[in-house]
Amino acid sequence: MTKLHDFTADTISGSQDVFDRLAGQVVLIVNTASECGYTPQYDGLEKLYADYKDRGFTVLGFPCNQFGEQEPGEGQEIQEFCRTQYGVEFPIYKKTDVNGLHTHPVWEWLKSEKPGPNGAQIDWNFTKFLVDQSGTVVARYEPATTPDELREPIEELLEG
Template structure:
C-alpha cells in the first residue's frame, strides 16, 4: 500500500473514510469552494465522474475557506451548493485547510509529492491532484485547468 492509502478524511455527513476505500481507482482530489469564480467547475467535475466512474474514476471534493473566505458555510450550506445547485454525486468531505499549520494530512502528502509552482503551497480553490490506481500521485492541475481540459490526461491514466 502507498502512503496515500494510509490517510483518511471525514465525509461531509461526518463519517470517517479511509482512502484505502479507493484503492485501484484513479482519484482526482480537488479543494473546492461554493462562492468562487471556479465554482462552476463542479458541473464539469460531475460530468467527468459520471462519464468515467464505471472505468474507475473517483472525484473527491474537499471544501476549503482559506482563499478569499469563499467557503464560509457549514456542511448544510456546502451540501446545498454541491448536491442541489450542481448535482454533485461524487464524494464530498468536511471543510479542511490546505495550507498552513492545520493543513489536512491528505493535502500535506499531495503538496509534498507534487509541489507545483508555489512549492509546498496551494495557490487557490479548485487545485486538483490526480492519483493513479496504485495510489501514487501523478499530476497536479492549476485552478484554471477546467475539467474538460483534463479529460485526455484522465483517459490516458485510466488506460481506456
C-alpha cells in the same frame, strides 16, 4: 512510501472515509469553494465523475475557506449547495485546511508529492491532483485548468 490509500478523511456528513477503499481507482482530488470564480467547475467535475465512475474513477471534493473566505458554509449547507446547484454526486468532505498549521495530512502529502509554482503551497481554490490506481500522485493542475482538460490524462490512466 506513502500512498493515497494510507489516509482517511471525514466526509461532509461526519463519517470517516478510509481511502484504502480507493485502491485500483483513478482519483481526482480538488479543493473547492462555493463562492469562487472557479465554482462553476463543479459542473465539469461532476461530468467527469459521471462519465468515468463505472470505469474506476472518482472525484474527491474538499471544501476550503482559506482563499478569500469563499467557502463560508458548513456541512449540510455545502452539500446542499453542491447537489442543488451542480448536481454533485461525488464525495464531498468536511471543510479542510490545505495550507498552514492545520493542513489536513492528505493535503500535506499531495503538496509534497507535486509542489506547485510556489512550492508546497496551494495558491487558490480548485487546485487538482490526479492519483493513479496504485495511490501515487501523477499530476497537479492549477485552478485555471478546467475539468474537461483532464479527460485525456484520466483516460490514459484508466486504459492503463
